[in-house]
Amino acid sequence: MRATVFAAAALVGFHTTSVALADGDPTRGAQHYRACVACHALEPGLHLSGPSLGDVFERMAGKAEGFVRYSDGLKTADFSWNAAALEGWLKDPEAMIPGTYMVFQGIADPRARADLIAFLEVAGKPGGGEKAVANGLIPAEYLRAGAPEPIGDASPETRVAAIRHCGDSYFIKTEDGRETPYWEKNIRLKIDSVETGPPKGVAVILGAGMAGDRFSVIFSSLADLKSLVEEKC
Template identity: 85%
Template sequence: MRAAVFAVMALVGLNTASDALADGDATRGAQYYRACVACHALEPGLHLSGPSLGNVFERKTGTAEGFVRYSPGLKAAGFSWNAAALDGWLKEPAAMIPDTYMVFQGIDDPQARADLNAFLEIAGKPGGGEKAVADGLIPAEYLRAGAPEPISDASPEIRIAAIRHCGDSYFIKTEDGQETPYWEKNIRLKIDSVETGPPEGVAVILGAGMAGDRFSVVFSSLADLESLVEEKC
């Protein structure tokens, strides 16, 4: 019931917003879109912390195939992402869908929203990302945004042969024969189950910035994590 109330409130807001939408400029909107790249790709089906914005225009809320992290309210809202809906969402997501998981605070400036909306009306349609690149609106890198580079062909020095945990440390042996101890709090165990991840049964160690002492160990599945990490001193 609560989700249904949210949906009705959102739709009422959309009808009001549709009467007052400003004319947007897609070129300016592409500049505003830079803030979206941290969380969204334009390649259809490529989901980051947020769902892909490929084919988002006229897509029903909460239905991007393969994305499972929608809030209940967004899944139940039942409207489609048209210009009016996007204007309301870009203004204040939490006002439209109070239980949204999106942390974006919104854009007060109606012209900025209209410009970003104009860009999304191009880029968010089938083939739109490629069109936006061809038209010089965005660089090609924006299509995949912050998606990690595939690690299916990892080199021996980062491909893990064995990993064991002892006390407060991980001892990681790579396929080049080197075994290195790491403080356990400097190692993050991660899963990348899509095409950017390692092959089944393989783990890879990657640098994670900071002072050069933080690393991510990436597995292709939870089953691999459980089977490849050994408790042994």
């Protein structure tokens, strides 16, 4: 019976509202939402690799304020994210918006999609993320998801004073006066220009990944990166 209803929903397409999804279970949907956490936060306005889903429900597609990396397909889309639109998207994003930047193969199981949509109907409305946490649907970490921890007040051993690149190495001087050599492949230069990043004019070196010899140097702007790094032997 349910299968017939879903088949009908598929036929009417994503732009009409659908009754087929009415019995989705948000608690089970919260489990499926784990597949989204790597790229999306539930705090409204907090954009990670993908735009915030904190107020996605009934938001116009491709229009989250402050998210500037939409594909042309989503940017020019003219529909809002109701249950029927989400059904098409979660089934096969690439089929719905060819050339989408969302690297996700889709969810084949219609039951799982209905549950996830029921979850988004709760969590994807303003204040919904907190509500989902309060109801025990998701851990509080899902609100900010993959957003980095704010760097805040960095200690002098982690504040970078200067970076020399020479041969295949970086020589990184920190504000405690030490200069340490690193193999260039073990250093990632990153910019975190939003409030989680270092204060303007400050760069910070932090351990990265499992291996103890990998580090990220995080700058607050490209201008800081350009002024702190030089080629010098």
